[in-house]
Amino acid sequence: MKRAMIIINPSSGKEQAQEYVDKIEQLLRDEADYDVVINETAKELDATKYCASACADCFDLVISVGGDGTLHETINGLLDQEHRPLLGIIPLGTVNDFARALQIPLNTDEAIQTLLSPKRRKVDMGRLNDQLFANVVAAGSLAESLSSVSSEDKSKLGAFAYFREGVKELFGGSASPLTIEYDGQTWSGESPLFLATLTNSVGGFEQIAPDAEVDDGLLHGFIIHNLNLLNSLAVGTSLLLGQLKEHHEVTYFTARQIAVRSDEPVRTNVDGEEGPALPIEMHILPEYVEVIVPEDTK
Numbered sequence: 001m002k003r004a005m006i007i008i009n010p011s012s013g014k015e016q017a018q019e020y021v022d023k024i025e026q027l028l029r030d031e032a033d034y035d036v037v038i039n040e041t042a043k044e045l046d047a048t049k050y051c052a053s054a055c056a057d058c059f060d061l062v063i064s065v066g067g068d069g070t071l072h073e074t075i076n077g078l079l080d081q082e083h084r085p086l087l088g089i090i091p092l093g094t095v096n097d098f099a100r101a102l103q104i105p106l107n108t109d110e111a112i113q114t115l116l117s118p119k120r121r122k123v124d125m126g127r128l129n130d131q132l133f134a135n136v137v138a139a140g141s142l143a144e145s146l147s148s149v150s151s152e153d154k155s156k157l158g159a160f161a162y163f164r165e166g167v168k169e170l171f172g173g174s175a176s177p178l179t180i181e182y183d184g185q186t187w188s189g190e191s192p193l194f195l196a197t198l199t200n201s202v203g204g205f206e207q208i209a210p211d212a213e214v215d216d217g218l219l220h221g222f223i224i225h226n227l228n229l230l231n232s233l234a235v236g237t238s239l240l241l242g243q244l245k246e247h248h249e250v251t252y253f254t255a256r257q258i259a260v261r262s263d264e265p266v267r268t269n270v271d272g273e274e275g276p277a278l279p280i281e282m283h284i285l286p287e288y289v290e291v292i293v294p295e296d297t298k
């Protein structure tokens, strides 16, 4: 019999996670013939531990039920594993960038039905130092402010909370000296924010990197230059309209490998959670994880 592990963060989103687990279990048992194990997370890194155990025990399917934080921790259980189970995603967070990028419905009941889809997509992961990321790495003072958005604010305001924090920081105008090396090229200068994204959706805005495909084998880099107030507004608009890479205060590139360092202490944000301080190195792991996607996606 096939075996599935549900990894659920009971505190995710609007705290409705538990009520969906019975539905998922029933669906997988009755309509897909799975033996189902349920693991609730209680603290940081539990999802990584559970997913790693599913790999070691050769489970067929792992389902992450929670926000981007839970998904990030779940995929990290796949790192360096010989057997990597199929991944199912039930987005219960406020932003859900990875689900957006894969066109997994944000409506929970619809997302649950998607688990029966026969369609799979092999998607890229990024490796940053000793961890995986599914979506985005941000470095710079703006990245630090994104990490400081409270859970309360996220639940109340969703993606807008991130944007508000970001704009607040840009208006403050603080920038850090960054050196960014990508596939043999180097950029050096002052920047409030560097983004390396795998997917089109960042912070709930699906148009930040419209060219980024989950399986294009590339990291998409955006270096935001020093900004004054007017530029900030223009970048904000570009960000909403999907023209960020064309903005004259933005350097855009694609690469397989990126290293970022600074002479000053600069923190990062990885998949929406606080990440390591610079220096960092990242590279792409093409088609690293196979994910269940809706049948009607391309």
Ligand SMILES: Nc1ncnc2c1ncn2[C@@H]1O[C@H](COP(=O)(O)OP(=O)(O)OP(=O)(O)O)[C@@H](O)[C@H]1O
Binding pocket: 009, 010, 011, 012, 013, 014, 041, 042, 043, 044, 045, 046, 066, 067, 068, 069, 070, 071, 073, 092, 093, 094, 095, 096, 151, 154, 155, 272, 273
């Ligand atoms: N039982 C728990 N109670 C509180 N926090 C938990 C629990 N289990 C896991 N966590 C932590 O909660 C963090 C945030 O989870 P997650 O991102 O899934 O939810 P969210 O904050 O509602 O979603 P989003 O990040 O999209 O707003 C995870 O990084 C994880 O370490």
